[in-house]
Amino acid sequence: MSRRRSYDQYCSAARALDLVGDRWTLLIVRELLAGPRRYTDLHADLPGVSTDVLASRLKDMERDGLSTRRRLPPPGAAYVYELTERGRELLPVLQALSVWGQAELAERRPTDALRAHWFALPVLRSLEGEGLVEVCLEEGDFHLYAGAVDGPVYGDGPAPSEPDARLVLDAETCTAVSRGELSLAEAVRSGRVEVSGDGTLAKALREA
Structure with missing residues (x-):
């Protein structure tokens, strides 16, 4: 493999950007926070x-210890990519970037793609507590693992089991x-937002 390009600066921010500063890398991390994903x-x-x-x-991510392939x-019998513990530590980095980028999220442009699960990280920031949350939009469903310390942070589609809370809302x-x-x-x-479910998270949202 070719040598990774480097800023050649003895600075932790520069070293971090050596690993994740290339175009698309952090968005790949965003997708892999949902757990193992196939290339397609x-x-x-x-x-x-x-x-x-x-x-x-x-x-590059596999070489740098951010993800693995199995x-x-x-x-x-397909190959999937998933984050290592080191790669998963980028969650707060992405959350911070998401907060910083709020001011840039103006009206949706005609050329802007949209996937329902791209709302997962902002919604996750708004949840306090732990549990499985299903979010239902017209554009599609996704689920969140609030308070998860390992494993996937969210997933595309309906919750794999009965969620602690189910949220129904629109994209607006x-x-x-x-x-x-x-x-x-x-x-x-x-x-x-319509909230259903008997879990602690559902009750907390209804009583907030």
Whole structure:
């Protein structure tokens, strides 16, 4: 493998950017926070990335200890990519970038792609406590593992088991939460989010 490009600066920020500063790398991390993903799934949820660039970034991430690749047992027998513990430590970095970028999330442009699960990290920031949360939008469903210390942070599609809370809302409300204009508790109180479920998280949201 070719040597990774470096800023050649004795600075922790520069060293971090040596690893994750290339275009697409942090967005690949965002996708892998959902757990193991196949190459085809990653390519589908990263519209605009070329196959060559995606393959190159995945190789770099594996070399740098941010992700690993493994083969699923039959009948799947496909390769999947997943974050290492070191890679998963980028969650607060992505969350901080997401908060910083709120001011840039103006009206959606005609060329902007959208996946429902891209709202996962902003919604996760609004949750206090632990538990499985299902979020239902017209654009699709996703689920969150609030308070998770290892394993996936979120997942695409409905919750794999009965969630502690189920949230039904529209993309406009999700966008307002993502922009920091509205807290999840405020959205529940104003009737913009429908909450169901008997878990602690559901009760906390209804009582907030």
